[in-house]
Structures are given as structure tokens and as C-alpha cells.
Amino acid sequence: MITDRSQRWRDRRASFVSDDSIIDPRRYAVDVIDHATARAFVADHHYLPRYPAAQVAVGLFGPGTGGCASLDGVIVFGVPATGAVITRHTGFADAARGCVLQRLLCLPSVAANGESFFTARAFRLLRHARPGIEAVVSFSDPGVGHCGCVYAALSGAYRGRTRARTVLRIAGETISERTLSKIRNLETGHAGAIDQLVRRGADRPLSGEHPRVWLDRLKAHGALTARRQSPLFTYCFELTRRARATGRRLPRLAYPRRSEVIAQHLFAAHRSDR
Structure with missing residues (x-):
């Protein structure tokens, strides 16, 4: 087998x-x-x-x-x-x-x-x-x-x-919760984390747009998709x-x-x- x-x-x-x-x-x-x-x-x-x-x-x-x-x-x-x-x-x-x-x-x-x-x-x-x-x-x-x-x-x-959990994916790749946390909370390294998503096809945040709002917009437009992980x-x-x-x-x-x-x-x- x-x-x-x-x-x-x-x-x-x-x-x-x-x-x-x-x-x-x-x-x-x-x-x-x-x-x-x-x-x-x-x-x-x-x-x-x-x-x-x-x-x-x-x-x-x-x-x-x-x-x-x-x-x-x-x-x-x-x-x-x-x-x-x-x-x-x-x-x-x-x-x-x-x-x-x-x-x-x-x-x-x-x-x-x-x-x-x-x-x-x-x-x-x-x-x-x-x-x-x-x-x-x-x-x-x-x-x-x-x-x-x-x-x-x-x-x-x-x-x-x-535990089973829901993850966010872009272009077929799971984005780690640590990466998302950096973006949402403007932690050290958040700019690089944003670049990571942009390299995978996401639009850049708009001028003056908070990264947390940007993530919500990506989800609303289907660029970030939720998936249940076993x-x-x-x-x-x-x-x-x-x-x-x-x-x-x-x-x-x-x-x-x-x-x-x-x-x-x-x-x-x-x-x-x-």
C-alpha cells in the first residue's frame, strides 16, 4: 500500500x-x-x-x-x-x-x-x-x-x-494566525506581513486604510477565503x-x-x- x-x-x-x-x-x-x-x-x-x-x-x-x-x-x-x-x-x-x-x-x-x-x-x-x-x-x-x-x-x-479551526487562505495558501495578528494589531513586522499577502495577489491597503479594515475588505471581496482545517x-x-x-x-x-x-x-x- x-x-x-x-x-x-x-x-x-x-x-x-x-x-x-x-x-x-x-x-x-x-x-x-x-x-x-x-x-x-x-x-x-x-x-x-x-x-x-x-x-x-x-x-x-x-x-x-x-x-x-x-x-x-x-x-x-x-x-x-x-x-x-x-x-x-x-x-x-x-x-x-x-x-x-x-x-x-x-x-x-x-x-x-x-x-x-x-x-x-x-x-x-x-x-x-x-x-x-x-x-x-x-x-x-x-x-x-x-x-x-x-x-x-x-x-x-x-x-x-x-482543535479543528478556521483558517484564512489566499491563492491556495494558508496565512498563519501570527501573520494576521501582526497586521491587525500593527505589530513589529506588519509591513512585511502585508507584503506577503500582496505578493500572493492581494491589493495593497488604500491610503489611510487601517490594516484591520484592509483584511476585512479582502475577505469581503473573496481574496481571503475561510477554510475549516482538520x-x-x-x-x-x-x-x-x-x-x-x-x-x-x-x-x-x-x-x-x-x-x-x-x-x-x-x-x-x-x-x-x-
């Missing part, structure tokens, strides 16, 4: 790698990369091409042509939409002790088990680059067929599902002894069943076709 294979991305299109081939760690290297390189890779290949509010980006380098290494995967650790994402799922009172795994993708050229190999080493580099970060929260979207198999393979603590599966990786001790107070649930994920994915696909 398709769920017995590893999902990969190239040019924002999914493909699946047979588990018959297993990654050879001796042929790959993992290292921190600059955000410009990571941003370009995500934009070219990931189904969510927008680059998140990133803290650390890590690259997977494989054997390229002509004896040169090629960038075959990227992981981006970033800032959560709110501090509550960290405190709720890690148990830490200080949200700065955690971050979110915002993007994880490998190209089809990477053999099976590549994601778990890559992610485990990326966690080590994250701890070295940001020693204050002791836990990582990650989400998988069953609406697009993701159940978090990689996270389960790495023994991430499954915390359960998020609950996401939530995982937490406790990277230190203190994080593991803190996390004992939180639920560690049985991992989701693939059959459940397939059913939700088919349901989401059926709704999008209506």
Missing part, C-alpha cells in the same frame, strides 16, 4: 519511495545552513512554500554529480504561532525553552529511513546552535495524508489532536533530561493508526472536490 512507503517532495509534488532501499548514513552529511538557501529549497519543493519564522535551518547533503555534494533535504526549526504551543505540549513555563519543527522534506533521491536519520542529527545541531532549546513540538496533517510516522519512529511523545496530530520531542522529567506530567498517548489517517485524508479530499 502507498502508506508503506516514504513520502517525498520535488517541485511541490509528492512521490513515494519504496522501503526496499535503506539510507546509507556513510554517504550523507547533515549541517546547519543559511536561511536563504533553506528558503529557496522550501519554495521550490515543499507543498507549503512559504518560509516560516525560522530559528535554525539544517540541510541534508547527499552524493551529487561530479564528486560534489547536493542538497537533498531541509529541516527548519522555527517560532511557534504563540508561546502557548510550547508551554502546553512541553510542560515548560518558559516558551523560549522550545521551538516548532516547521518544515521537513527530503527529495525522492533519498532512500527510505532518510527522514528519521536526518531529523535525529538535526536535533543535535539544534541543541548545539540553540542550547536554550530543550524540546521541539511538531504537527502532522492527516488531511494531506501525514500521520507522523517519522516522529513515531523517533519516539516522539504523541500529545493528541489540536485537527492536526501533535508530537513533542524532549531533547534533555530536564525536558523528559517535565514532560512526564503530560499525556503520552498511543500513536495514531494509519487507517484513521487514510480515512481522514480521503474525507478531506472529498470535501475539496465538492
Whole structure:
């Protein structure tokens, strides 16, 4: 079945790698990369091409042509939409002790088990680059067929599902609540957030128009559309002894069943076709 294979991305299109081939760690290297390189890779290949509010980006380098290494995967650790994402799922009172795994993708050229190999080493580099970060929260979207198999393979603590919520989308892409909050409340970075929507086809705010009114106008004219987002599966990786001790107070649930994920994915696909 398709769920017995590893999902990969190239040019924002999914493909699946047979588990018959297993990654050879001796042929790959993992290292921190600059955000410009990571941003370009995500934009070219990931189904969510927008680059998140990133803290650390890590690259997977494989054997390229002509004896040169090629960038075959990227992981981006970033800032959560709110501090509550960290405190709720890690148990830490200080949200700065955690971050979110915002993007994880490998190209089809990477053999099976590549994601778990890559992610485990990326966690080590994250701890070295940001020693204050002791836990990582990650989400998988069953609406697009993701159940978090990689996270389960790495023994991430499954915390359960998020609540279903309504999100705003433009040109088929979801706009994060953090981006919308910056615009509505004129927070630092709101100008860049407005530019983000304009690049995706929105008209610029009128002269003297408050950004909150501008967002309402975009919704009224159909440039911003509301969509009900299915609950996401939530995982937490406790990277230190203190994080593991803190996390004992939180639920560690049985991992989701693939059959459940397939059913939700088919349901989401059926709704999008209506």
C-alpha cells in the first residue's frame, strides 16, 4: 500500500519511495545552513512554500554529480504561532525553552529511513546552535495524508489532536494566525506581513486604510477565503533530561493508526472536490 512507503517532495509534488532501499548514513552529511538557501529549497519543493519564522535551518547533503555534494533535504526549526504551543505540549513555563519543527522534506533521491536519520542529527545541531532549546513540538496533517510516522519512529511523545479551526487562505495558501495578528494589531513586522499577502495577489491597503479594515475588505471581496482545517496530530520531542522529567506530567498517548489517517485524508479530499 502507498502508506508503506516514504513520502517525498520535488517541485511541490509528492512521490513515494519504496522501503526496499535503506539510507546509507556513510554517504550523507547533515549541517546547519543559511536561511536563504533553506528558503529557496522550501519554495521550490515543499507543498507549503512559504518560509516560516525560522530559528535554525539544517540541510541534508547527499552524493551529487561530479564528486560534489547536493542538497537533498531541509529541516527548519522555527517560532511557534504563540508561546502557548510550547508551554502546553512541553510542560515548560518558559516558551523560549522550545521551538516548532516547521518544515521537513527530503527529495525522492533519498532512500527510505532518510527522514528519521536526518531529523535525529538535526536535533543535535539544534541543541548545539540553540542550547536554550530543550524540546521541539511538531504537527502532522492527516488531511494531506501525514500521520507522523517519522516522529513515531523517533519516539516522539504523541500529545493528541489540536482543535479543528478556521483558517484564512489566499491563492491556495494558508496565512498563519501570527501573520494576521501582526497586521491587525500593527505589530513589529506588519509591513512585511502585508507584503506577503500582496505578493500572493492581494491589493495593497488604500491610503489611510487601517490594516484591520484592509483584511476585512479582502475577505469581503473573496481574496481571503475561510477554510475549516482538520485537527492536526501533535508530537513533542524532549531533547534533555530536564525536558523528559517535565514532560512526564503530560499525556503520552498511543500513536495514531494509519487507517484513521487514510480515512481522514480521503474525507478531506472529498470535501475539496465538492
